[in-house]
Amino acid sequence: MPIFQAIVLGIIQGIAEFLPISSSAHLIFVPWILNWPEHSIAFDVALHVGTLVAILLFFWREWWGIIKSRLIWLLILGSFPGAFAGFLGEKFFEETFHGPVTIAVFMIGLALLLWLAEIYGQKKRDLDNLSWFDSIIIGTSQALALMPGVSRAGITMTTGLFMGFTREAAAKFSFLLSTPIIAGAGLYKGYGLVKHGLPVDERLPFLVGFLAAALTGIFAIKYLLQYLKNHTFYIFIWYRFAVGIILIILFFIRLPVSPGPIAPALNHEPRVGSQRGVYVTYWVAQTKKRFGSLREQAKAANFNTIVVDAKDKLSPSLTELAKNHQLKFETKLEPDPWLMGLTNELHGQGFSVTARIVVFKDDHLVIARPDLGIHLPNGKIYLDRKGGRWADAYQPEVRLYNQLIAERAALSGVDEVQFDYIRFPTEGAAKTAEYPLAEKSKMTKVETINTYLREARERLRKYGVSIAVDIFGVVAWQSRKDSANLGQDIRQMAQYIDVISPMLYPSHFHNGYDGYSNPGAEPYYFIHSGIERTRALLSNEAVAIVPWLQGFNMRSPNFGPDYILAQVKACKDVKVGRYLFWNAGNNYDTTFAALKHPPHPSIVEER
Numbered sequence: 001m002p003i004f005q006a007i008v009l010g011i012i013q014g015i016a017e018f019l020p021i022s023s024s025a026h027l028i029f030v031p032w033i034l035n036w037p038e039h040s041i042a043f044d045v046a047l048h049v050g051t052l053v054a055i056l057l058f059f060w061r062e063w064w065g066i067i068k069s070r071l072i073w074l075l076i077l078g079s080f081p082g083a084f085a086g087f088l089g090e091k092f093f094e095e096t097f098h099g100p101v102t103i104a105v106f107m108i109g110l111a112l113l114l115w116l117a118e119i120y121g122q123k124k125r126d127l128d129n130l131s132w133f134d135s136i137i138i139g140t141s142q143a144l145a146l147m148p149g150v151s152r153a154g155i156t157m158t159t160g161l162f163m164g165f166t167r168e169a170a171a172k173f174s175f176l177l178s179t180p181i182i183a184g185a186g187l188y189k190g191y192g193l194v195k196h197g198l199p200v201d202e203r204l205p206f207l208v209g210f211l212a213a214a215l216t217g218i219f220a221i222k223y224l225l226q227y228l229k230n231h232t233f234y235i236f237i238w239y240r241f242a243v244g245i246i247l248i249i250l251f252f253i254r255l256p257v258s259p260g261p262i263a264p265a266l267n268h269e270p271r272v273g274s275q276r277g278v279y280v281t282y283w284v285a286q287t288k289k290r291f292g293s294l295r296e297q298a299k300a301a302n303f304n305t306i307v308v309d310a311k312d313k314l315s316p317s318l319t320e321l322a323k324n325h326q327l328k329f330e331t332k333l334e335p336d337p338w339l340m341g342l343t344n345e346l347h348g349q350g351f352s353v354t355a356r357i358v359v360f361k362d363d364h365l366v367i368a369r370p371d372l373g374i375h376l377p378n379g380k381i382y383l384d385r386k387g388g389r390w391a392d393a394y395q396p397e398v399r400l401y402n403q404l405i406a407e408r409a410a411l412s413g414v415d416e417v418q419f420d421y422i423r424f425p426t427e428g429a430a431k432t433a434e435y436p437l438a439e440k441s442k443m444t445k446v447e448t449i450n451t452y453l454r455e456a457r458e459r460l461r462k463y464g465v466s467i468a469v470d471i472f473g474v475v476a477w478q479s480r481k482d483s484a485n486l487g488q489d490i491r492q493m494a495q496y497i498d499v500i501s502p503m504l505y506p507s508h509f510h511n512g513y514d515g516y517s518n519p520g521a522e523p524y525y526f527i528h529s530g531i532e533r534t535r536a537l538l539s540n541e542a543v544a545i546v547p548w549l550q551g552f553n554m555r556s557p558n559f560g561p562d563y564i565l566a567q568v569k570a571c572k573d574v575k576v577g578r579y580l581f582w583n584a585g586n587n588y589d590t591t592f593a594a595l596k597h598p599p600h601p602s603i604v605e606e607r
Helices: 003-016 023-034 041-056 060-068 069-098 101-120 132-146 151-162 169-196 202-229 234-253 280-288 286-300 315-325 337-348 363-368 397-411 428-432 434-442 445-465 473-477 480-485 492-495 523-538 561-573 589-596
Strands: 276-280 305-309 352-358 416-420 464-474 499-504 547-552 579-582
Touching: 003 023, 003 041, 023 101, 023 234, 023 286, 041 060, 041 151, 041 169, 041 202, 060 069, 069 132, 069 169, 101 151, 101 234, 132 151, 132 169, 132 363, 151 169, 151 352, 169 202, 202 286, 276 286, 276 352, 276 416, 280 286, 280 305, 286 589, 305 337, 315 363, 315 579, 352 397, 397 416, 397 445, 416 445, 416 499, 445 464, 445 492, 464 492, 473 499, 473 523, 492 523, 499 547, 523 561, 523 579, 561 579, 561 589
Parallel strands: 276 305, 276 579, 305 352, 352 416, 416 464, 464 499, 547 579
Antiparallel strands: none
């Protein structure tokens, strides 16, 4: 996540959590308007912890007095209904009430309630005469905040006004009452973060988002309490009305995809797929200065391919169609203006463009259509170790959805479509996952993945794009069991693709693998051996091997320019001149330094 995005979302959380305008709504519709993907669970934890710190710091002088008074028991009592509702219904509401129109309805609905509370609330009571009954009623109203657009602060303040409290008293009790709820949500979501650790590339955004939420949260609390001494809630009421109306308007004018006849066939010349390239996130590709510098350095290091994430940009309108059960084989598609412009620009600079599409690991689709997700025997959605949701590849609608996304990429002019996460999950509870259509279709996992590739091949044939797939590096050492669980059989997949890209990062092989105590320290061996094994599994199939190489430091004590050069030499020694470097944070300083001025020119590919 770019730092700018982390700052923006942190500020939104800090302000909207405490004003009656709904933080959850803003964190959904602002990225939707800006075409930003949803933030990770780790970043969500950062935002929750930031707003919790804001409450604790702002009221730090009062907490000891609150703990010794009856108010602490009223806060505890009032917290139970919201916590209980959140525990039972958070997933349901998150998956059901997610779209912009739904948010707009709740934004406008609470605006009407707050308006009525302003008109009819007596506004005479303060917190000194807060009763047990008041606490239970206001606390119970918090449960409605599970619906994005309602607002925890908004519904509790509205309920407080209806019960006769002053505006300032209603706001203060709302802030205090939110403390255990926010703390509980942060602890619940933070469990997985503590268990699995925070990815290196998310650490800085996590810190920035936390600080932005904490600082702006303190400001928001202070501002609102001062403002309500002499003002009404009307400014927030009109704001909610305006946002709701704007969201409805934007929803109806922003859908670039609609059911209809399929786009006419295009007569593209066959394109060359990925050659020597680097991976770039969608966000970096939008950052003019950084992306410009990266392209210049890539050119100087003899790279001629850019692999860019594309699914988050190409999928929103198709996700909406899937949500409304309107996906059809004949769905009319349009190229994406941003991707088309980027592709044209890169072509002008001598780069080929690969659109990376993460296929079956898909939070957006499963949230929009839980029925398309992989489920466990207890009916819950399967989550991998990072909390990610997976779509069920056995579902024809899931396969069609991803094929339409790939077609949009082809329409936008890219040279290659690269499928990643084109497999079944194997982590955690995946072994107990249920696939209702497996028995009906009579297909194995391998046959299901091959069906997807065959269907995609037919759909993309007229565009002349290269089709590539990413596979686990360990698949090159695969046993029949590994192949059956993942659904990846290299030789069978080769019938439908042009390029296979094994992810041969040495650091990703476990200690002791193939007799090496730390594979991360053996770049030459694992690249050389992995390519040879992949080639042997292909059995002379006409598929190019373009391996992913390690451009990041992870369990690699010898990582540096020589580490990069050792991987390139391994490729050259097995007569592979095409390769891609991966760095999740797009920091290729070490890679570029090694290949721009190699100390041993004989070990890199002839220019």
